[in-house]
Each structure stands twice: as structure tokens, then as C-alpha cells.
Amino acid sequence: MTIAEAPPRLAAAADVSLRWYPGGPFSLGRTLGPLLRGTSDPSFSIQGGVIWNAYTTPDGPGTLRLSPAGGGDGPSAVAEPFVDVQAWGPGAAAAVEAVPRLLGADDDWRAFDEPAFHTTLPLMVREARRRSLALRLPASGRMVDQLVPIIFEQKVTVIEARRAYRYLVHRYGTPAPRAGASTPAGLLVAPTAAQWLQIPSWEWHKAGVGPQRSATVMRALRSAVALERLAALPAHEASAKLQTIPGIGIWTAAEVVQRTHGCPDSISVGDYHLAAYVGAALTGRRTDDAGMLRLLEPWTGQRQRVVRMIQSTGFRKPTFGPRMTIQDHRRH
Numbered sequence: 001m002t003i004a005e006a007p008p009r010l011a012a013a014a015d016v017s018l019r020w021y022p023g024g025p026f027s028l029g030r031t032l033g034p035l036l037r038g039t040s041d042p043s044f045s046i047q048g049g050v051i052w053n054a055y056t057t058p059d060g061p062g063t064l065r066l067s068p069a070g071g072g073d074g075p076s077a078v079a080e081p082f083v084d085v086q087a088w089g090p091g092a093a094a095a096v097e098a099v100p101r102l103l104g105a106d107d108d109w110r111a112f113d114e115p116a117f118h119t120t121l122p123l124m125v126r127e128a129r130r131r132s133l134a135l136r137l138p139a140s141g142r143m144v145d146q147l148v149p150i151i152f153e154q155k156v157t158v159i160e161a162r163r164a165y166r167y168l169v170h171r172y173g174t175p176a177p178r179a180g181a182s183t184p185a186g187l188l189v190a191p192t193a194a195q196w197l198q199i200p201s202w203e204w205h206k207a208g209v210g211p212q213r214s215a216t217v218m219r220a221l222r223s224a225v226a227l228e229r230l231a232a233l234p235a236h237e238a239s240a241k242l243q244t245i246p247g248i249g250i251w252t253a254a255e256v257v258q259r260t261h262g263c264p265d266s267i268s269v270g271d272y273h274l275a276a277y278v279g280a281a282l283t284g285r286r287t288d289d290a291g292m293l294r295l296l297e298p299w300t301g302q303r304q305r306v307v308r309m310i311q312s313t314g315f316r317k318p319t320f321g322p323r324m325t326i327q328d329h330r331r332h
Contacts, residue, residue: 001020001021001022001023001100001105002020002021002023003018003019003020003021003100004018004019004021005017005018005019006018006019006084006085006086007019007084010084010086013086013179013180014065014086014087014088014092014179015087015088015089015092015093016086016087016092016093016095016096017084017085017086017087017096018085018096018099019082019083019084019085020082020083020085020099020100020103020105021080021081021082022081022082022083022103022104022105022136024081024133025081025133025134026068026081026083026103026134026136027134027135028049028051028066028068028083028103029046029049029051030132030134030135030312031103031104031134031135031136031137031138032051032053032066032102032103032138034138034258034259035053035138035140035146035259037149037161037162037165037166038158038162038166040162040166041162041165041166042166042169042170042173042186042187042188042190043055043145043169043173043176043187043188043189043190044187045184045186045187047184049067049068050065050066050067050068051065051066052064052065052066052176052183052184052187053066054176054177054187054188054189055091055095055142055145055189055190056091056145056189056190056192057090057091057094057095057098058091058094059090059091059093059094060089060090060091061089061090061091061174061176061177061189062087062088062089062090062091062092062094062095062177063087063088063089063092063095063176063177063178063179063183063187064085064086064087064095064096064099065085065086065087065179065182066083066084066085066099066103067083067084067085067086068081068082068083068084069081069082069083083099083103085099086179088177088178088179089176089177090177091177092177098140098141101139101140101141101262102138102139102140102141103136103138104136104137104138104139104262105136106139106262107136107137107138107139107262107264109305111301111302112129112264112302112305113129117299117302120298120299121299121306122282124281124309124310124313124315125306125309125310127313128309128310128312128313129309131312132309132312135308135312136262137258137262137263137264137304137305137308138259138262139259139260139261139262140259140260141231141260141261142228142231142260143227143228143230143231143238143256143260144192144193144196144221144224144227144228145190146255146256146259146260147220147227147242147248147252147256148165148190148196148217148221149161149162149165150252150255150256151213151216151217151220151247151248151252152164152165152209152213153255154213154216154247154251154252160208163207163208164207164208164209167206167207167208168191168199168203168204168207168209169188169190169191170188171199171203172191172195172196172198172199172203173188173189173190173191173195174188174189174191175187175188175189176188176189193221193224193227194224196217196218196221197218197221197222201214212247213247215247216245216246216247216248219245219246219247220245220247220248223245230242230260231260231261234261235257235261235263235265235266236263238253238256238257238260238261239253239254239256239257239263239266240253242256242257249270250269250270251268251269251270251271253266254266254267254268254269255268258304263304264301264302264303264304264305265300265301265302265303265304266303266304267292267293267296267303267304267307269289269292269293270289273317274292274307275287275288275289275291275292276288276317277310277315277317278292278295278296278307278310279291279292279295280315280317280318281310281313281315281317282295282310283295286317
């Protein structure tokens with residue numbers, strides 16, 4: 001991984017810029033995909049292979065533009081892939097400084113690819129890894145930005161959670177710092193911790209976020225400064241400290257550190273679908289959380305990588321029984 005100055009034309013168009021070389025195959029879209037709360041996430045905009053992201057840094061809001069080599073999302077067009085990085089706003093310098101970790105610069109697959117370990121993996125996982133060398137696990141380091149939408153997803157469908165997140169960000173977020181005429185229309189910075197705390201109870205209700213989940217958000221964000229410090233801790237320590245907050249359990253903590261720390265091992269125990277999915281993929285039979293952990297135990301330390309590889313195959317488990325019903329509580 002190396003960093004170089006951005007070409008003069010790009011540098012002149014931004015407050016801060018650089019060119020980042022990942023040092024190997026790299027997919028911008030696949031790497032950042034887990035950070036988006038659906039295709040309508042107000043804080044992201046995807047234009048071809050270019051990804052825009054607006055968020056709050058310690059120095060203030062920033063707008064980030066990430067453009068992969070050749071304007072696409074894969075390394076095949078050039079001998080050495082790179083990402084051109086541009087940023088605008090008070091938080092531009094902080095946003096650019098965080099880009100290498102955001103794009104998986106610290107994500108080390110060597111232990112996973114070591115032959116003695118690799119040969120123990122199921123064939124589907126080995127084949128998925130062969131086809132997914134461009135995938136990195138991102139580390140955003142932004143605890144509040146990841147924790148809030150993940151709390152929204154507790155015990156409801158993803159559709160409901162993302163609808164609630166969009167509604168509240170549109171209501172209480174702020175316009176992204178302008179990058180001239182090229183700024184994507186409607187790009188927003190999600191509320192800061194202080195802004196989330198000011199949202200009145202009836203707005204949570206309108207968004208479809210029940211009292212239990214909104215109360216969890218409030219409890220967590222009253223200690224937002226301490227919460228953000230968790231980004232500097234090892235993933236397992238950050239996860240344990242998150243779980244000391246009432247309303248945050250192992251599932252929520254795992255989902256957070258997967259995105260903030262690029263954790264290669266954390267497993268979302270308690271997920272509505274994951275255990276059955278992993279069981280079906282590895283054995284052809286559905287299983288529960290305990291069964292999933294037993295299946296993944298031989299690859300402790302790399303379990304999240306194994307799950308990501310299974311997911312990358314496009315495998316779909318057989319469906320049985322009723323789907324979870326989407327409930328609208330906003331008029332009650």
C-alpha cells in the first residue's frame with residue numbers, strides 16, 4: 001500500500017486530495033458495500049464506479065469522493081489499481097487521512113491464505129477467495145455513524161430499518177459540504193451525536209423506531225465521546241465495552257466492529273437468518289447459533305472472512321415457512 005500526490009487537475013479541484021495504491025487487486029464497491037444502508041443511503045452516492053460519502057469528522061463535516069482506477073470498480077483495466085481521493089469541507093483533511101484504513105489498508109489476509117490454513121476451508125470458500133482477491137474488509141473508525149443504523153436493525157426487517165434511517169437523516173441531517181457543481185444532489189451528512197439526541201419522541205415514532213430502540217440510541221450517544229474512543233481499541237475490547245451499554249448485545253456489537261474495525265472474526269450471533277444460512281451452505285442443513293459457532297470454530301480468528309466468502313458466492317438457502325411481516329406502528 002502506497003500513497004502519492006493526486007494529479008494536479010484533481011488536486012486543484014478539491015480542498016485535500018491524494019492517490020492511494022492498494023498494492024494488489026482492489027474493488028472499491030465490494031469493499032465499501034457493507035457501510036451503505038441500502039442503495040438509498042442519504043450519506044452515500046454511487047455514480048458509475050465513483051463513490052461519494054459525506055460524514056462528520058472530529059474537525060467538522062467532510063465530503064469524500066473516491067474514484068477507482070480507470071473510472072471503474074476493478075483492477076482489470078490497469079496494471080496497478082489505484083483510487084483517487086478528493087475531499088471538501090472543514091473535515092476534508094481528517095476524511096482523507098482516514099481513507100487507507102477505510103479502504104482496508106490494514107486488512108491482512110495472509111493468515112487466511114497461508115496454505116496450511118487455506119486447505120482446511122470448504123471448497124466453496126476456497127473458490128470464493130480465488131475469485132475475491134479484490135475484496136477488503138473496511139475499517140471506518142466511525143462508531144456513532146455505524147452504531148445508530150445498526151441499532152435501528154434490531155429485531156425488525158432491513159427494509160423497515162433503512163426506511164427509518166432515511167427518514168431521520170433527511171429530517172435531521174445536514175447538506176454535505178459542496179464540491180462545486182459535481183456534488184451529488186441530496187447528499188447529506190448524518191446527524192451528529194448531539195443532533196440525534198435532540199430528535200423528539202414523536203419523530204422516532206413517525207420513523208417507525210420503537211421506544212426500546214430509540215432509548216438504546218439515546219443511552220449510547222450520551223457518552224458519544226467515550227464511544228468514539230472505542231475505535232482505537234482492539235475489536236474484541238471495543239465489542240465487550242459496547243455490550244456494557246443496556247440494549248446493545250452481541251449481535252449489535254459484532255455488526256459494528258465488522259465495519260468500524262474491519263474485524264476478521266466477529267460473528268453476528270442472534271441474526272435472524274445467518275445461522276441457518278451458514279448451516280445450509282456448509283452442511284446442506286439449517287442450524288442455530290450454537291451450531292453455526294461449532295461449524296466455524298476450526299477457523300477461529302478468521303470466521304468473519306469465511307462468512308464473507310460464503311456470501312460472495314451468491315449462495316441462497318432454501319426458504320421454508322412464513323416471511324417476517326413488516327409492521328407499521330407509526331399510526332398507533
